[in-house]
Amino acid sequence: MAKTILIAYGSRYGCTEEVSKEIGKALEKEGLNVSxxxxxxSKNVPDIKNFDGVLVGSGIKIGKWTKETDNFLKKNKDSLKSKILGLYTCSGLAMEDADKAKKTYIEDKMEKLGIDAQLFDVFPGKSILSDFxxxxxxxxxxxxxxxxxxxxxxxxxxKPIIIDEKWKDDPKGSRAIRTFASKFAELVGSK
Ligand SMILES: Cc1cc2nc3c(=O)[nH]c(=O)nc-3n(C[C@H](O)[C@H](O)[C@H](O)COP(=O)(O)O)c2cc1C
Incomplete structure (x- = not known):
């Protein structure tokens, strides 16, 4: 039977929503069953016990994840320990310094909440007026x-927007998103 994945996300300006949909499409192509x-x-968030893997993603505003994603991680902290867990964020900082964004918005967060994701990454957020x-x-x-x-x-x-080397040839992060999804599928064991 196909393995099941929950992608739970929060997005204020739409970037994390786009990224989450792309991850979902890529995982379905790998033969996984995605919610x-x-x-x-969503009023009724599915119970995570029904899933083999869980991905949680959020956009960053003034250094913070969305309230709902934060609460979701806090509430499910213990049950997430037995799942394959992936985290991702969309932020302005990811475009300029992806390593710093990883540290600030994901690694510090995991430490604070006492959770441990097997996979995490950061993607470039909406950063210029025409993006909004x-x-x-x-x-x-x-x-x-x-x-x-x-x-x-x-x-x-x-002032030109400084672009991290990582995004030079992939400014929207599409390739990085697909790579992230395929690593996650591998961890869950889609094949
Ligand atoms: C009011 C506001 C505050 C922001 N604060 C941050 C920030 O603290 N750090 C950062 O890296 N990006 C920041 N950004 C950029 C957002 O992270 C970026 O627009 C991203 O696309 C947000 O994700 P979302 O589109 O899924 O909501 C901010 C953007 C706005 C409009």
Whole structure:
């Protein structure tokens, strides 16, 4: 029987949602049975005991995971110990210094929560004005101002976005996302 994977994610501006869907597609191609759950929208999060592997992903805002992903990890901390666990984040920092983003947003988090993922990675988040859907009513007044100010400052200084070597030929991280998914499938044992 096909192994089962839960992908539970939180996304404020859409990057982690896109990444999660890509991971899901790649895992299905590997023959795994995937349930994709947006933790912010879903009232009934499936019980993790029904899954062989669990992936949890979040976008980063002011250094934080989304409230729902945070709560999910805290609530399931003990039961996750017997699962194959993967973690991932989308952030601005990942584009500029992927190692620092890994340390700050994933390794420190694992230490703080006392969890241990077998696989984790960081992906480049939405970072320039045209990346954001400002018509999204969930983007509040203050956030909108922060995004617009950051974009203005960037344009004024003509400051190029520094791109980490890791993303030079893969700016959207698509290849890295597929590699991440395939490593996870290997860990769960899809074949
Ligand atoms: C208000 C705001 C705060 C942010 N704070 C951070 C931050 O602290 N660290 C970081 O690396 N990126 C930060 N970012 C960039 C986001 O991580 C990036 O936009 C990412 O796409 C968010 O994930 P999501 O699209 O799934 O919500 C911030 C973006 C905004 C708009």
């Amino acid at each position: 994709l759950v947006n933790l912010e929208l 859907d400002l018509s999204n009513p969930k983007i509040g007044f203050i956030e909108r101002k922060i995004i617009e100010q950051a974009a203005k400052a960037q344009a004024k200084d003509n």
